[in-house]
Amino acid sequence: MEIPRNWRLRAQRYALVGEECDHCRTKIFPPRDICPDCGQEAKARFAFSGKGEVYSFTVVHDAPTGYEDQAPYAIALVKLEEGPIVTAQLTDVDSAQVAIGMPVEMVTRKLRAEGDEGVIHYGYKFRPTLAHA
Amino acid sequence: MVRATRAHDQEQVALGPARVMRPDRAVGLVGYGAYVPRLRLPAKEVARVWSEGSALLPIREKSVPALDEDVITMSIEATRNALARAHISVEDIGALWVGSESHPYAVKPTSTVVAEAIGAVPHLLAADWEFACKAGSEALQAAIGMVGSGMMRYAIAVGMDTAQGRPGDALEYTAGAGGAAFIVGPHDEALVEIEASLSYVTDTPDFWRRPGARYPQHGQRFTGEPAYFRHITAAAQELMQALGRTPADYRFAVLHQPNTKFPQRAADLLGFSTDQMRAGLLVPEIGNTYAGAALIGLTAVLDEAEAGDRVLVVSFGSGAGSDAFSLRVTPRLAECRARAPRTRDYIARRKEIDYGVYVRYRGKLRM
Numbered sequence: 296m297e298i299p300r301n302w303r304l305r306a307q308r309y310a311l312v313g314e315e316c317d318h319c320r321t322k323i324f325p326p327r328d329i330c331p332d333c334g335q336e337a338k339a340r341f342a343f344s345g346k347g348e349v350y351s352f353t354v355v356h357d358a359p360t361g362y363e364d365q366a367p368y369a370i371a372l373v374k375l376e377e378g379p380i381v382t383a384q385l386t387d388v389d390s391a392q393v394a395i396g397m398p399v400e401m402v403t404r405k406l407r408a409e410g411d412e413g414v415i416h417y418g419y420k421f422r423p424t425l426a427h428a
Numbered sequence: 429m430v431r432a433t434r435a436h437d438q439e440q441v442a443l444g445p446a447r448v449m450r451p452d453r454a455v456g457l458v459g460y461g462a463y464v465p466r467l468r469l470p471a472k473e474v475a476r477v478w479s480e481g482s483a484l485l486p487i488r489e490k491s492v493p494a495l496d497e498d499v500i501t502m503s504i505e506a507t508r509n510a511l512a513r514a515h516i517s518v519e520d521i522g523a524l525w526v527g528s529e530s531h532p533y534a535v536k537p538t539s540t541v542v543a544e545a546i547g548a549v550p551h552l553l554a555a556d557w558e559f560a561c562k563a564g565s566e567a568l569q570a571a572i573g574m575v576g577s578g579m580m581r582y583a584i585a586v587g588m589d590t591a592q593g594r595p596g597d598a599l600e601y602t603a604g605a606g607g608a609a610f611i612v613g614p615h616d617e618a619l620v621e622i623e624a625s626l627s628y629v630t631d632t633p634d635f636w637r638r639p640g641a642r643y644p645q646h647g648q649r650f651t652g653e654p655a656y657f658r659h660i661t662a663a664a665q666e667l668m669q670a671l672g673r674t675p676a677d678y679r680f681a682v683l684h685q686p687n688t689k690f691p692q693r694a695a696d697l698l699g700f701s702t703d704q705m706r707a708g709l710l711v712p713e714i715g716n717t718y719a720g721a722a723l724i725g726l727t728a729v730l731d732e733a734e735a736g737d738r739v740l741v742v743s744f745g746s747g748a749g750s751d752a753f754s755l756r757v758t759p760r761l762a763e764c765r766a767r768a769p770r771t772r773d774y775i776a777r778r779k780e781i782d783y784g785v786y787v788r789y790r791g792k793l794r795m
Contacts, residue, residue: 305544306544306547309504309541309544309545310545310546310547312547342547364495365495365496386494386496387466387494389779402501402505403501403504403505403545404494404496404497404501405495405496405497405498405500405501406496415498415500415532415533417500417501417541417545420496425769425773425774425777426773426776426777427766427769427770427773
């Protein structure tokens with residue numbers, strides 16, 4: 296089940312590709328082909344910048360199957376610059392340092408692997424925005 | 429053509445007819461990008477666990493990939509950085525090649541995942557390259573050929589590794605993680621002109637890893653003179669000689685860097701100064717990034733080079749071979765540099781870990 300689902304969703308998972316409503320310009324993620332704002336059809340592909348901020352978060356200590364190796368880790372609601380809120384794992388950050396309002400950016404990382412011999416799933420996570428000199 | 433029979437006599441290496449390579453159409457680098465993970469393992473931590481702290485340290489610290497990082501994720505970020513500087517249409521990318529000795533899959537390409545993540549599919553060549561630490565520079569040579577022949581407008585070559593080291597082995601002090609991506613394109617769009625290149629390879633048993641083996645082995649006495657020094661110096665000297673150049677013509681030199689000492693000694697042999705080597709010598713701070721090592725050194729140089737500067741880059745891969753490139757910076761570099769993080773931005777982002785955490789993160793702890 297996981298392999299076909301991850302394959303089908305690869306554009307949104309690897310690169311945060313959603314949709315834009317032709318009628319009201321609302322940016323949509325994840326893509327659903329119907330605008331949640333105006334209810335019209337919305338199928339134009341839109342690549343999000345990946346920039347956003349932590350809207351809220353929690354720290355997972357008792358991880359679901361497949362993620363045990365990574366615990367503890369933070370899961371956040373990230374408010375993207377373009378509007379939508381996405382749920383994603385945070386990475387490259389210590390859980391104690393996560394704060395509401397923290398600027399973050401999308402990176403493509405390993406989500407989980409199906410054991411030592413199975414397929415590896417990749418997808419978006421968010422990290423604290425890299426400081427530029 | 430006389431070749432040296434005793435490879436450690438550097439002076440005796442007779443230079444054969446120059447086999448310098450130049451494409452029919454002039455090409456250059458139209459984008460570059462680097463990636464280094466956040467975690468650092470100080471070499472003194474390895475020494476603490478394995479030698480009561482008495483070992484001589486080949487570097488200060490090395491970069492370590494996080495649990496969710498591998499050559500695929502790291503190549504995606506370096507390639508995105510290269511694209512940010514290039515401002516090209518991804519549909520025009522004709523090839524995406526990733527050179528590494530730590531591809532996440534033995535069978536299933538790294539390059540297709542990277543190509544999908546940047547939106548360059550489906551009309552391109554994609555494949556993974558293997559030649560120890562020369563895999564990335566080999567891909568770069570091929571990219572020059574493809575673009576230079578007019579078969580495609582742009583080709584991307586990535587050198588990236590999350591290198592393996594057996595616990596307690598000399599390589600565990602230095603085996604780091606990181607690398608770089610380069611976009612080869614037409615000369616008139618180039619940030620860096622590729623003047624010429626050369627490749628120098630022989631069968632040398634200095635380092636290998638068999639299929640299914642978790643860690644590589646090294647052929648002790650073959651590591652230095654017959655492998656690293658012979659190939660690096662021959663490739664560099666032959667390329668400079670063919671172009672009528674001397675080290676004084678280059679503002680920067682970047683040599684493959686398995687530790688701090690080797691590139692410094694090779695620079696001495698070739699006649700490059702500490703000052704020419706400084707910007708591209710990253711190994712003390714991030715370790716040996718294998719297929720990424722010479723290439724990420726070049727990204728750090730490009731972060732500070734000025735128009736007109738010449739750069740000599742020489743990779744080395746065990747088995748063994750070197751690729752040498754003579755490059756010249758164009759005025760466009762300064763305009764595009766700030767569009768992506770500099771290599772130093774990644775090096776400055778660091779979290780130190782101890783040996784215990786390193787063992788867990790690198791999967792060396794089997795439960």
